[in-house]
Amino acid sequence: MGDSLMETVPEALRLDAKRNWEQLLASCDDSTRAWYEAQAGDALFGPRLIKMLACSQAFFELLRQQPQAFREMAETGALEASDYALTFDEAACSSADELDRNLRRFRNRQWLRIVWRDLNRLADTHGTTGDLSRLAETCLQAALDFHHRELAAELGEPHSRDGVPQQLVVVGMGKLGARELNLSSDIDLIFTYPASGETVGGARQVDNQQFFIKLGQRIIASLDQRTADGFVFRVDMRLRPYGQSGPLVINFDAMEEYYQDQGREWERYAMIKARVVAGDQEAGADLLRDLAPFVYRRYVDFxxxxxxxxxxxxxxxxxxxxxxxxxxxxxxxxxxxxxxxxxxxxxxxxxxxxxxxxxxxxxxxxxxxxxxxxxxxxxxxxxxxxxxxxxxxxxxxxxxxxxxxxxxxxxxxxxxxxxxxxxxxxxxxxxxxxxxxxxxxxxxxxxxxxxxxxSDEIELSERPWEDLLHSADDAALLEELRDAGYDEAEEVARLTQAMLEGGTVKRMQSIGRERLYDFLPRLLDACTDAELPGRCYLRILPLVEAVLRRTAYLVLLIENPGALSRLVRLCDASPWISRLLARNPVLLDELLNEDSLYSVPDQEGLYSDLRQQMLRIPEDDQEALME
CATH class of the missing domain: 1.20.120.330 (Nucleotidyltransferases  domain 2)
Structure with a gap:
């Protein structure tokens, strides 16, 4: 490699680059050595190669181990291809050891290609993360297919109680789910399968869960264990239901029950990126569709x-x-x-x-x-x-x-x-x-x-509404309402206490009750700006009662004081609007945008808005289209 090319390398890296180049040549046979020496003189390839030898010690080590494989990729155009097709023939592997060895060599070869393209800016960021994600999916599917076949030969094929054959579903989370893997990412996975049942046709019969747990363990070992050939991907299973304390694999019913009964907000956050990355794609898509209401509420979820x-x-x-x-x-x-x-x-x-x-x-x-x-x-x-x-x-x-x-x-x-x-x-x-x-x-x-x-908009009430609402002192509440200028103060106090002491509020979860007691003082304060505070409050109260089971709407008004102010203004002016909102609380979302709320749309604007909403809905989702 010529001195002029070496001079393009920053001085701090020059010595390492030169040493790596010499060691690379020493690892080659005569033909491959001659090829590299010829490529070093190429106006494009030479500068790219020296940058890789200087800036990635990992690239150099893998290249020295398989210089011929890299040469083959260069000669076949794989290093330049932006749509390179990844294929791995697991059926050609005669044993688990051979599968593991071939998977690692396959991964290392593809890693060379991907890093070469990334550091030399032959691929953009999304191209690199997409390539890495496809590599992980290919290796996962290969390991799954091989070990399912081997395990079924021992234990039989898993079937549901209705006799339907069962396949593992591998859900990718995090960066793998988003097709955004980085060069040294873990892959976060959840293993599941459609239905309980037993294996059929094996030397001994086992429960489906037992079969798929064994399968999952073998897949993880094939990818995660470090051998003389390295590893494929580090596997992280901690995002599965119940985390490390739970079973490695559970069926769809158990998955849905877990997220419905025990799913936490951070798990909603994690499930945003969930995607089926290997196994039974069709069944997995059905599962994620069923879990979507856990992640995405039907309303604006404050x-x-x-x-x-x-x-x-x-x-x-x-x-x-x-x-x-x-x-x-x-x-x-x-x-x-x-x-x-x-x-x-x-x-x-x-x-x-x-x-x-x-x-x-x-x-x-x-x-x-x-x-x-x-x-x-x-x-x-x-x-x-x-x-x-x-x-x-x-x-x-x-x-x-x-x-x-x-x-x-x-x-x-x-x-x-x-x-x-x-x-x-x-x-x-x-x-x-x-x-x-x-x-x-x-x-x-x-x-x-x-x-x-x-928040500049939120002001704490100077009146003791919260203490009064929690107490049973109706007279004190009535006195405070009168002092605040409420007309119909007796009716406001009576209906408010009736709601708070009613069965619906008593059956609410604690977080819902906390939201209600957080909201009512804000509402009582806001209504004092109305022409007739008591009349306005009594118009809004049916809306509050209508959303007691969906207190996210109360959070919307708590978090957006401007929306609460607009609610009071509209209900003060119109009993019809009050009734409409009580029947259709979803319309509260419209209070968030003051500009659109007070401007009359023309026919073209309405058509455009409806068209934009329809474009975001899949054609086969008839329920969403009708809504």
Whole structure:
């Protein structure tokens, strides 16, 4: 490799690049050595190769182990192909050991191709993450097919009690589910199967769950165990129902029962990206459709905001406690905060805005722009920051193929990172650009799900409404209502206490009652702005009673004082609007947008709005279309 080419390498990396080049040639046979020497003189290939030898020690080690395989990919055009087809013939493997060996060699070969394309910018960020996700899916399906076949020969084929053959369903979570894997990602998985039953045709009969647990264990071992050939993917099963304390595999009925009865808000957050990545695709799609109501409520779900605030607080506390500022994923302004912004909107609005039921971060941000939930400048900044941070993540992980998002401290690693990122090895310029992106992300993160004490609109009541509502002192409540200027104060007090002491409120879960007692003082205060406070309050009370089983609507009004003010204004002016809202609480969503609320749409505008909503609904979803 000529001196002129070596001089293009930043000085801090030059010695390592030269040594790696010499060791690569020493590992080749005569023909392959001659090929590499010829390619080093190529105006395109030579600079790309020297960059890889300087900036990725992991690439160099794998290349030295299989220089001929890389040559074959170069000669067949695989290194240039943006739509490279991945195939693995597990049927050609005669034993589990051979499968494991071939899977690792297959993974290493594809890793070389993917890293070459990524660091040399022959693929964009989405191309790299998509390639890595397809690689994981291919390896998963190969391991599943091989081990299912082997296990069925021992124990028989699993069938439901109705005699229907059963297949494992592998649900990918996190970055795999979103097709956004990075170079050294874990793959987060959930294993499940359609129905209980027993195996048929084997030497001994076993329960389906026992069969699929054994199958799952074998799949994990084939991918996760480190051998002389390395590993395929690290597998993480902690997101499954009941976590590490639960069984490795459960059936669909148990999955649905778990999420319905015990599913927590963070699990809704995690399930946004769930996707069937291997096994029975059709059955898996049916399962995810059945679980969708757990993730996405049918209404604008402001009830999740407290949970999102807690998640946000945990993120802040973890950054501080673990001193994660140099972590480009978990630190302030990092990848996790961008994902939180997008997924917060998805949980709150995804039930009504079907376009938000997306796994891809970029597509969600585009949809938020279209829905006018985020301004154009914010979307541009978040998308640019995400690409910069993900490219940084890949460059860090390419150095040693380690699962880390920590910024390097050693000079050589820093220079390599800055070179790959387009800053000619200048760490200070790269670091300034990184911080610029992170500062903008941190600003947007702070603005989403704002803390109540930071809201300019929320004012605490000067009247003791909350204490009075919790007490049984009707006379004190009546006196306070009169002092606040309420007409019909006796009726307001009577009907309010009747509601609070009624069976519906007593049967509510504690969180629902807390929301009601949080909302009523705000409503009592807001109604004092009405022409006749008592009349206005009594018009709104049927709406409150109508949503006692869906207190997310109360949270909508708690979190949006402007919407509560508009509710009071409209109900004060019109008993018809009051009755309409009580019958159709979903219309409360319209109070969030003051501009559209008070402007009369023309026919063309209505048609356009309806058309946009219809475009987001699958053609075969007749229920959604009718709604």
């Amino acid at each position: 009830s999740v905001i407290d949970a999102l605030r807690e998640m946000k607080g945990m993120i802040r506390r973890e950054v501080k406690r673990r001193q994660l500022q140099d972590n480009i994923k978990l630190g302030g302004g990092g990848i996790r905060e961008i994902e939180f912004i997008a997924q917060a909107f998805q949980l709150v609005r995804g039930g009504r805005e079907l376009g938000l039921q997306e796994r891809s971060l970029t597509k969600v941000l585009d949809e938020l722009l279209a829905l006018e939930q985020l301004p154009l400048e914010a979307v541009k900044e978040l998308k640019a920051a995400n690409l910069f941070l993900r490219d940084t993540e890949h460059a860090i992980q390419a150095w040693l193929d380690r699962q880390t998002q920590q910024l390097p401290r050693e000079k050589k690693e820093r220079v390599a990172l800055a070179w790959v990122m387009g800053f000619d090895g200048d760490w200070q310029r790269y670091y300034a650009a990184l911080n610029s992106h992170r500062e903008r992300v941190a600003e947007h993160f702070e603005a989403v799900i704002a803390d109540p004490e930071k």
